[in-house]
Amino acid sequence: MKQSAQEIINNPFLNKGTAFTQAERDNLGLAGLVPSYIQTIDEQAQQAYAQYQSKTSMLEQRIFLMSIFNENRVLFYHLFGQHIAEFMPVVYDPTIADTIENYSELFVQSQNAAFLSIDEPDKVESILKNAAGDRKIRLIVVTDGEGILGIGDWGVQGVDISVGKLMVYTAAAGIDPSEVLPVSLDVGTNRQSLLDNPLYLGNRHERVRGQRYEEFVDQFVRSAEKLFPNVYLHFEDFGRSTAAKILKKYQQDNVVFNDDIQGTGIIVLASVLGALNISKQKITDQVYLCFGAGSAGAGITSRVMAEMMQAGLSEEEARSHFYMVDKQGLLFDDMTDLTPEQKPFARKRSEFANANELTNLEAVVKAIHPTILVGTSTQPGTFTEEIVKEMAAHTERPIILPLSNPTKLAEAKAADLIKWTDGRALVATGIPTDPVEYNGVTYEIGQANNALVYPGLGLGVIASTAKVLNDQTISKAAHSLGGIVDPDQHGAAILPPVSKLDAFSQTVAQAVAQDVLDQNLNREPIADAKFAVANEKWVPEYSNLD
Numbered sequence: 253m254k255q256s257a258q259e260i261i262n263n264p265f266l267n268k269g270t271a272f273t274q275a276e277r278d279n280l281g282l283a284g285l286v287p288s289y290i291q292t293i294d295e296q297a298q299q300a301y302a303q304y305q306s307k308t309s310m311l312e313q314r315i316f317l318m319s320i321f322n323e324n325r326v327l328f329y330h331l332f333g334q335h336i337a338e339f340m341p342v343v344y345d346p347t348i349a350d351t352i353e354n355y356s357e358l359f360v361q362s363q364n365a366a367f368l369s370i371d372e373p374d375k376v377e378s379i380l381k382n383a384a385g386d387r388k389i390r391l392i393v394v395t396d397g398e399g400i401l402g403i404g405d406w407g408v409q410g411v412d413i414s415v416g417k418l419m420v421y422t423a424a425a426g427i428d429p430s431e432v433l434p435v436s437l438d439v440g441t442n443r444q445s446l447l448d449n450p451l452y453l454g455n456r457h458e459r460v461r462g463q464r465y466e467e468f469v470d471q472f473v474r475s476a477e478k479l480f481p482n483v484y485l486h487f488e489d490f491g492r493s494t495a496a497k498i499l500k501k502y503q504q505d506n507v508v509f510n511d512d513i514q515g516t517g518i519i520v521l522a523s524v525l526g527a528l529n530i531s532k533q534k535i536t537d538q539v540y541l542c543f544g545a546g547s548a549g550a551g552i553t554s555r556v557m558a559e560m561m562q563a564g565l566s567e568e569e570a571r572s573h574f575y576m577v578d579k580q581g582l583l584f585d586d587m588t589d590l591t592p593e594q595k596p597f598a599r600k601r602s603e604f605a606n607a608n609e610l611t612n613l614e615a616v617v618k619a620i621h622p623t624i625l626v627g628t629s630t631q632p633g634t635f636t637e638e639i640v641k642e643m644a645a646h647t648e649r650p651i652i653l654p655l656s657n658p659t660k661l662a663e664a665k666a667a668d669l670i671k672w673t674d675g676r677a678l679v680a681t682g683i684p685t686d687p688v689e690y691n692g693v694t695y696e697i698g699q700a701n702n703a704l705v706y707p708g709l710g711l712g713v714i715a716s717t718a719k720v721l722n723d724q725t726i727s728k729a730a731h732s733l734g735g736i737v738d739p740d741q742h743g744a745a746i747l748p749p750v751s752k753l754d755a756f757s758q759t760v761a762q763a764v765a766q767d768v769l770d771q772n773l774n775r776e777p778i779a780d781a782k783f784a785v786a787n788e789k790w791v792p793e794y795s796n797l798d
């Protein structure tokens with residue numbers, strides 16, 4: 253059906269603003285609806301970037317960039333592609349945490365998201381259909397907003413994380429932005445300040461739990477599959493009590509991915525492999541301590557443990573290298589409040605002479621002498637100087653990864669970790685960190701954020717038409733990030749830089765697609781993984797509309 257000039261200009265997937273060609277202006281009824289000078293996309297991008305630079309806070313910068321996103325997706329991604337490392341912290345983490353906390357106050361428009369309400373489960377299918385319009389949806393990022401980053405329950409306001417994660421998919425891996433759908437499952441919120449806020453835009457009741465919740469999620473998954481067959485379902489920032497359960501329920505038969513559990517597992521394994529490449533040590537010699545044993549903590553621990561088993565250890569041997577600390581202290585198998593994901597890693601009190609004293613991180617570090625310390629606790633500043641020095645006293649190159657987001661929640665700052673260990677620590681952080689100068693050496697700090705892997709993983713899965721996403725493919729994704737950094741450069745980062753995100757997303761995607769083909773998990777015949785990935789890549793250039 254031919255669209256009217258108004259429909260085109262108001263459609264962010266079609267709008268070109270001042271870049272409509274003369275022929276398009278003449279043939280589509282657009283003449284005179286934009287000023288007469290015809291700009292190239294680069295002229296538009298330059299002008300937009302100049303305006304962007306005039307904004308003084310990251311929040312204002314983000315709001316400005318989102319106004320372009322709202323109007324013109326091609327221009328937004330063209331600009332994003334030109335400034336990827338600079339824009340990542342603005343459009344994504346950490347600034348996204350501010351827009352989530354203030355979503356209702358800042359609301360301008362829905363950004364093509366689908367808002368599904370637990371109070372109207374019968375409308376799930378029709379809402380998804382309406383949100384997609386005539387677009388073919390191949391990727392959904394869905395959240396119920398219960399565990400947003402480390403800032404907790406933000407109800408419907410969490411939809412920004414779905415929008416934000418999808419922006420990174422396109423900027424990093426070239427996923428076609430017209431083929432994606434952000435989804436909010438609005439099941440209520442337990443944040444009283446939102447329930448009391450007259451501006452709050454979501455359902456004003458407590459979070460629904462149990463069977464009604466599960467049926468609602470199921471209704472969503474079934475409707476999405478029905479409307480968009482083979483759609484890749486990315487689950488983001490669900491709560492600790494639901495995230496792993498949902499993943500387990502659907503991962504055998506559907507193409508589902510939990511970013512906090514699996515994406516974080518991949519990036520941390522890649523970080524550890526990168527660090528060991530620098531220290532020239534073996535993974536099987538490491539002692540791993542997880543601080544904050546929730547979705548991310550448990551997901552990472554099981555990924556690193558699988559790697560130890562791949563390296564030749566038995567399950568029992570591998571397990572003996574892992575320790576988990578949560579609110580209770582070191583997790584022991586006699587505790588009655590362990591989650592199913594924590595249980596396999598809980599220790600026996602009989603292993604320690606002072607088991608009852610191991611109720612805090614410092615005591616545990618003293619007792620077990622970890623070589624790898626990963627923070628997913630949401631507790632800022634908990635990797636203290638004493639703890640880090642104690643760790644560094646027993647290992648030459650301590651691997652320390654404070655991953656809690658956003659910035660205000662990080663367990664430590666990279667500069668402190670480098671200083672406290674006299675430059676010996678191998679560090680990566682959840683949020684972007686500037687290089688650290690210490691004793692004449694520049695230490696590059698990698699960003700151990702799942703954004704470095706989920707775009708390439710998704711592209712690989714979609715391009716290869718995978719039926720499911722299994723553990724083997726996930727392991728291949730983690731390994732594919734190696735070899736990009738020069739490990740012999742003093743102060744080298746343990747992960748590749750975000751400035752090369754688009755290039756290494758292709759590398760990840762190719763490794764993933766190849767593995768899908770090797771396992772015969774592709775739905776459609778594919779001759780060449782590399783070609784399939786390249787072929788799938790969307791480029792932010794205007795297409796001809798006339």
Ligand SMILES: NC(=O)c1ccc[n+]([C@@H]2O[C@H](COP(=O)([O-])OP(=O)(O)OC[C@H]3O[C@@H](n4cnc5c(N)ncnc54)[C@H](O)[C@@H]3O)[C@@H](O)[C@H]2O)c1
Nearest residue numbers: 401402492544545546547548578579629656657682701702
């Ligand atoms: N860098 C990344 O890519 C990445 C990915 C996922 C999550 N994260 C971050 O990790 C953090 C946790 O996320 P999640 O999804 O696992 O959340 P979660 O709620 O599932 O887990 C948090 C865990 O920390 C524990 N905790 C709370 N207070 C503690 C304390 N004082 N001492 C020890 N443990 C404590 C909680 O009991 C819970 O088990 C968040 O800040 C999130 O931003 C980072």
Ligand SMILES: O=C(O)C[C@H](O)C(=O)O
Nearest residue numbers: 345401402512657701702
């Ligand atoms: O969103 C991020 O920056 C990473 C991660 O998924 C998180 O929940 O913190």
Ligand SMILES: [Mn+2]
Nearest residue numbers: 401488489512
């Ligand atoms: Mn997350």
